[in-house]
Every structure is written in structure tokens, then in C-alpha cells.
Amino acid sequence: MLFSCLLFIPSLGLASGKTIFGLSEHVGLPDLGLQLPAKLDTGAQTASLSAWDIVHFRRDGERWVRFTLGLEDTDPVIVERPLARTSRIKRRAGDVAEDDKTYTSRPVIELDMCLGESLQRIEVNLTDRRRFEFPLLIGSSALTQFGALVDPSQNFAFHEPGCAVADTDE
Secondary structure, X not given: OHHHHHHHHHHHHHHOOOEEEEOEEEEEEOOOOEEEXXXXXXXXXXXXXXXXXXXXXXXXXXXXXXXXXXXXXXXXXXXEXXXXXXEEEEOXXXXXXXXXXXXXXXXXXXXXXXXXXXXXXXXXXXXXXXOOOOOEEEOHHHHXXXXXXXXXOOOOOOOOOOOOOOOOOO
């Protein structure tokens, strides 16, 4: 009886339709024509992209942001995207600023992301991640959209993002 139960357990992962990724993966950003290394962090709720010189502005009555993509050792990449919303991110215990706020406000944009074989539209907050190893962090909300399971014993389980992106030129 125990043996037959043990044989059934591996099939649970297959039936769930989940994909196993490592702690870090290459992520395609087709909207920006880029591929970036990302940290997959189940302890974070949202996705964060490294950005600086963030400027809010209006275009045709809509709220937008312009920012420099926070990639070191490359030519500056200036990006303009509609603002989806502004998020409030809880600060860690040692990060409380002089204003005593326990949160920080961050602009949120939407980007198409390719992780493994899956292409999803993900909300991403913008923050300066230059002090971190990875310019992109993928949190639990996005991991859920991707149907992802994270295996902490692996890194870069998928060597390249493999999304088939349809050609939209007509």
C-alpha cells in the first residue's frame, strides 16, 4: 500500500501543470527587446525592475513614466510606459527613512515577460536595484501567473526564454 502511494506522488506535480524553475532564470522582455537575468523570490509578492531617473508625466491625458533601465555596464536604455498604478511597498525594519514612513511608493507598469515557455503580462514596480545582483526580481504574484515552482537547488534551469512571440506587423 505504501509503495503504491509513493508511486503516485510524482504524478501530482505533472498533473498540476506547473513548471520547475531555478532560483535565477533568464527572462525575456519582448516589449523592451531585452533578456535579463532575474531572481525568482517566493518571499516577495511583486515583481521589481531596476530603474532610475523615474519621471512621471502625462501623454494624451494619461499618466506615464519615463525611466532609465537600471543596467550597469551598458548604454543607457530610456523607457516610456503607461503608469498602471502606484504601489505601496512595506519597508524592511532597517530601511525606515527619516520621514518615519513604513512604506515606499513605487510606480507600477505592465510588461510582457517570457519565463521558460510562457509569455505573461506582468505588473512590475520600478525601483533602483543597482545594489542587488539581479536587475529583475520576480515575486509570488508573477510566479503564480507563470504556473511556476521554484527549486532552490537549481539556477538557470531554462538556458533561454522560449516563448513563441507572434509577429504583430501587418
